[in-house]
Amino acid sequence: MTNQPPESKAPKSMRLHIGIMGRMNVGKSSFMNMLAGQDVAITSPQAGTTTDVVEKTMELLPIGPVVLLDTAGVDDASTLAEARIEKAKKALNRMDIVVLVITPNEWTDFEDALVNAAHTKKIPLLVIINKTDLGQANPNFLALLEMKKLVYVQGSSTDPARTETFKSEFKERLRGLLPKLFTAPPSLIGDLLPPGGMALLVVPIDLGAPQGRLIVPQVQALRDLLDNDASALVVKDREYAAALQRLKQPPDLVVCDSQVVARVVADTPESIPLTTFSILFARMKGDLVAQAQGAAAIEKLQDGDKVLMAEGCSHHPLEDDIGRIKIPRWLRQYTGHNLTIDSCAGHDFPDNLQEYKLVIHCGGCVMTKQEMTSRLQIAKEKAVPITNYGVAISALQGVLRRALSPFPAALAAYEEAQKN
Numbered sequence: 348m349t350n351q352p353p354e355s356k357a358p359k360s361m362r363l364h365i366g367i368m369g370r371m372n373v374g375k376s377s378f379m380n381m382l383a384g385q386d387v388a389i390t391s392p393q394a395g396t397t398t399d400v401v402e403k404t405m406e407l408l409p410i411g412p413v414v415l416l417d418t419a420g421v422d423d424a425s426t427l428a429e430a431r432i433e434k435a436k437k438a439l440n441r442m443d444i445v446v447l448v449i450t451p452n453e454w455t456d457f458e459d460a461l462v463n464a465a466h467t468k469k470i471p472l473l474v475i476i477n478k479t480d481l482g483q484a485n486p487n488f489l490a491l492l493e494m495k496k497l498v499y500v501q502g503s504s505t506d507p508a509r510t511e512t513f514k515s516e517f518k519e520r521l522r523g524l525l526p527k528l529f530t531a532p533p534s535l536i537g538d539l540l541p542p543g544g545m546a547l548l549v550v551p552i553d554l555g556a557p558q559g560r561l562i563v564p565q566v567q568a569l570r571d572l573l574d575n576d577a578s579a580l581v582v583k584d585r586e587y588a589a590a591l592q593r594l595k596q597p598p599d600l601v602v603c604d605s606q607v608v609a610r611v612v613a614d615t616p617e618s619i620p621l622t623t624f625s626i627l628f629a630r631m632k633g634d635l636v637a638q639a640q641g642a643a644a645i646e647k648l649q650d651g652d653k654v655l656m657a658e659g660c661s662h663h664p665l666e667d668d669i670g671r672i673k674i675p676r677w678l679r680q681y682t683g684h685n686l687t688i689d690s691c692a693g694h695d696f697p698d699n700l701q702e703y704k705l706v707i708h709c710g711g712c713v714m715t716k717q718e719m720t721s722r723l724q725i726a727k728e729k730a731v732p733i734t735n736y737g738v739a740i741s742a743l744q745g746v747l748r749r750a751l752s753p754f755p756a757a758l759a760a761y762e763e764a765q766k767n
């Protein structure tokens with residue numbers, strides 16, 4: 348037990364990030380203060396009071412740990428610069444849900460643009476009609492929101508007599524939108540292909556590996572493809588080139604085992620998207636963008652730098668071989684530097700994490716997504732780049748750009764991090 352208040356226990360990344368957005372002066376900061384039950388953000392009748400994002404971590408019962416993000420208001424639509432909308436859209440990337448604050452009977456192009464952007468990014472959106480103490484929304488206006496299929500709550504952030512009702516209605520509506528966030532299982536591969544598409548899976552030769560360890564990822568990929576109305580062709584790496592040639596149409600995606608990725612890349616035309624099983628799992632289990640970014644640190648390693656090989660479980664002979672012998676060897680060969688490579692296993696990172704220039708994590712097959720996410724978060728807080736076995740192997744084989752080709756955001760993050 349610790350003395351910490353409950354809200355400081357959960358790492359930020361596991362909290363529901365609620366972004367409060369809207370035009371200037373609609374009462375975003377007042378709404379946030381009302382939810383927080385304290386004056387977290389400055390409010391004023393002056394438009395443009397909030398200039399930078401104000402964050403408040405709190406326990407929003409019964410929903411759980413959340414981060415409220417109060418954003419700078421956007422100009423009235425008439426003077427709305429394109430750049431402002433772009434900035435607002437960018438801010439969406441940090442949010443799990445958007446709360447769009449408006450005032451009664453005012454709906455501009457900005458609101459439409461934000462609703463569309465949230466829709467495109469598949470971020471649920473809840474409309475708050477604020478300042479109803481000054482005047483109610485008229486029936487036509489509410490009908491317009493309903494026509495746009497928007498969920499809304501009405502109330503006043505500054506009227507103490509009505510805050511409790513406002514808050515509880517807000518939480519109820521919010522909960523109604525949440526299942527979409529939590530019930531949709533992350534896709535392994537199915538979302539990367541069009542319906543009716545075909546994936547070519549290149550599996551390692553030693554299919555008879557103990558306890559089916561090498562088989563599970565392929566079975567999961569097959570199932571996910573079938574669930575998404577796609578088909579698959581499975582070949583061993585030796586038969587890959589011939590199988591590819593026999594196809595009348597190129598596959599929509601090639602997925603191979605990390606350890607044969609260099610050869611498979613060599614045999615695959617540039618126009619065919621290609622990745623590895625471990626990159627697919629990294630995406631499903633962790634945060635591929637962060638891990639692609641982390642891989643850029645490989646290029647910057649110097650003599651004497653420390654690298655940590657981290658495993659989620661304490662006993663895993665097969666990955667031991669990759670994590671303790673192969674990757675360290677490739678890493679030394681690739682960088683040409685004298686590195687200190689440590690390893691850790693189990694549920695905790697070592698206390699001296701900040702001494703490392705890079706953490707290379709296993710695929711986390713025995714870890715939950717939350718566990719992986721919180722580890723990524725710890726590394727982020729200590730400013731230590733983190734990547735994973737699969738991403739690192741492709742980088743060390745010199746084919747990471749190619750293996751990230753189906754994931755534009757991760758590829759961009761990797762290229763950007765290489766420049767810095």
Ligand SMILES: Nc1nc2c(ncn2[C@@H]2O[C@H](COP(=O)(O)OP(=O)(O)OP(=O)(O)O)[C@@H](O)[C@H]2O)c(=O)[nH]1
Pocket residue numbers: 369370371372373374375376377378389390391392393394395396397398418419420421477478479480481502503504505506
């Ligand atoms: N009457 C009334 N006034 C409100 C309400 N909510 C906010 N206000 C007032 O509206 C003004 C603007 O509120 P803020 O919370 O600063 O608005 P904001 O959207 O954060 O503004 P920017 O940060 O400038 O974009 C302040 O004077 C608030 O007191 C409400 O529900 N009713």
Ligand SMILES: [Mg+2]
Pocket residue numbers: 375376377388389390396397417418419420
């Ligand atoms: Mg504000």
